[in-house]
Amino acid sequence: MQQLFSNQYIILALTFAVFYYFRRLQYRTGWILLNPILIAIVLLIAYLKITGVSFEKFEESGSLIDFWLKPAVVALGVPLYLQFEAIKKLWLPIVLSQLVGCLVGIVSVVLIAKLFNASDVVIISMASKSVTTPIAMEVTQALGGIPSLTAAVVVITGILGAILGFKTLAMGHVNSPIARGLSMGTASHAVGASTAMGISNKYGAFASLGITLNGIFTALLTPTILRLLGFI
Amino acid sequence: MAKQFFVIFGCLALGEVIVWATGIKLPSSIIGMLLLTFFLKTKIVKLEWVEKLSQFLLANLGFFFVPPGVAIMLYLDVIQKELLPIVMATVLSTILVLVVTGHMHQFVVKAERKIMAMNLRKKNKAKENSNAECVSEENEIQV
Numbered sequence: 181m182q183q184l185f186s187n188q189y190i191i192l193a194l195t196f197a198v199f200y201y202f203r204r205l206q207y208r209t210g211w212i213l214l215n216p217i218l219i220a221i222v223l224l225i226a227y228l229k230i231t232g233v234s235f236e237k238f239e240e241s242g243s244l245i246d247f248w249l250k251p252a253v254v255a256l257g258v259p260l261y262l263q264f265e266a267i268k269k270l271w272l273p274i275v276l277s278q279l280v281g282c283l284v285g286i287v288s289v290v291l292i293a294k295l296f297n298a299s300d301v302v303i304i305s306m307a308s309k310s311v312t313t314p315i316a317m318e319v320t321q322a323l324g325g326i327p328s329l330t331a332a333v334v335v336i337t338g339i340l341g342a343i344l345g346f347k348t349l350a351m352g353h354v355n356s357p358i359a360r361g362l363s364m365g366t367a368s369h370a371v372g373a374s375t376a377m378g379i380s381n382k383y384g385a386f387a388s389l390g391i392t393l394n395g396i397f398t399a400l401l402t403p404t405i406l407r408l409l410g411f412i
Numbered sequence: 413m414a415k416q417f418f419v420i421f422g423c424l425a426l427g428e429v430i431v432w433a434t435g436i437k438l439p440s441s442i443i444g445m446l447l448l449t450f451f452l453k454t455k456i457v458k459l460e461w462v463e464k465l466s467q468f469l470l471a472n473l474g475f476f477f478v479p480p481g482v483a484i485m486l487y488l489d490v491i492q493k494e495l496l497p498i499v500m501a502t503v504l505s506t507i508l509v510l511v512v513t514g515h516m517h518q519f520v521v522k523a524e525r526k527i528m529a530m531n532l533r534k535k536n537k538a539k540e541n542s543n544a545e546c547v548s549e550e551n552e553i554q555v
Binding site (some may be wrong): 195199216217218220221224225228229235238239241242243245246248249250251252253254255256257258259260261264270272273274276277278280281284285288289290292293295296297298299302306309310312313314315318326328329331332333335336337338339340341342344345348349352353354355356358359360362363364366367368370371373374375377384388390391392395396399 | 442449453466470472475485500524
């Protein structure tokens with residue numbers, strides 16, 4: 181029985197099934213909390229807890245899926261190319277908004293966590309939460325945090341962006357499509373970009389720009405910002 | 413299809429080589445993405461060579477995040493212990509980043525437009541003035 185529960189094909193079929201079903205349900209109901217990424221994660225964790233299959237065993241199947249993350253990030257180069265002229269024209273607002281977005285992202289997460297009495301190691305591990313996992317983990321590693329905790333927070337931030345992103349932008353009067361795409365990439369990396377891509381290619385292009393620039397700025401600035409705030 | 417995979421994985425592989433050779437602190441996938449943009453822009457790679465695969469990958473980007481998300485179960489105890497600060501900081505900070513980035517972008521675009529319009533007006537005025545001078549000179553000659 182245990183062997184069946186950890187069978188690669190069964191786990192893959194289950195993952196596809198849950199994701200497909202809840203994406204359809206979200207599409208039909210328009211209910212943002214039915215985010216298929218979030219539900220699939222929750223249900224799979226429940227499945228592993230109930231069946232007693234270890235995460236290591238699951239990862240043998242899971243790695244077949246997350247293997248495609250890197251090629252998918254490379255593929256973001258296509259919308260980036262398609263919007264190249266628009267990006268060139270807007271380089272100043274893009275760079276300035278990314279710089280400010282990066283600063284706000286790091287400073288706010290650190291200060292709010294401190295306000296709620298988080299331990300220093302958790303605070304350091306959360307500082308780079310808005311950017312893509314490999315960069316975020318690298319930053320945390322260099323600062324002496326827990327990289328795997330960073331990876332968890334990065335995924336949570338991404339799903340949050342997917343769930344709250346466009347609602348927040350509409351409520352906050354961010355109306356320009358370019359600004360919206362950028363913000364989605366800046367705040368919630370590739371998950372935000374994939375949500376943006378669902379609306380249009382143009383949104384997606386600016387979101388991938390947001391991932392890139394915020395990633396670079398965060399890698400460069402996080403150590404200095406944390407030092408200035410007195411955490412390291 | 414082999415060509416499509418070759419281009420995407422080729423960019424990724426080049427990214428890996430660049431990271432290894434330079435020790436640059438960026439993921440190979442981001443470098444691969446910038447390389448792909450560069451190759452498309454310089455026409456070394458044609459759009460139709462990557463169009464299908466990239467569409468497929470981008471449409472399913474969210475799905476690829478499911479297994480890394482399941483890894484959260486390994487850190488449930490750490491997260492549970494500091495649940496409130498982690499949740500509050502993540503939610504509030506994400507909302508702040510979304511709104512501030514968007515507004516900053518809109519603000520700078522508007523400011524740029526205003527400055528451009530001002531410069532245009534100045535130029536037009538200068539032109540009008542010089543035209544006026546020309547006219548007055550002509551008048552003087554006539555007199």
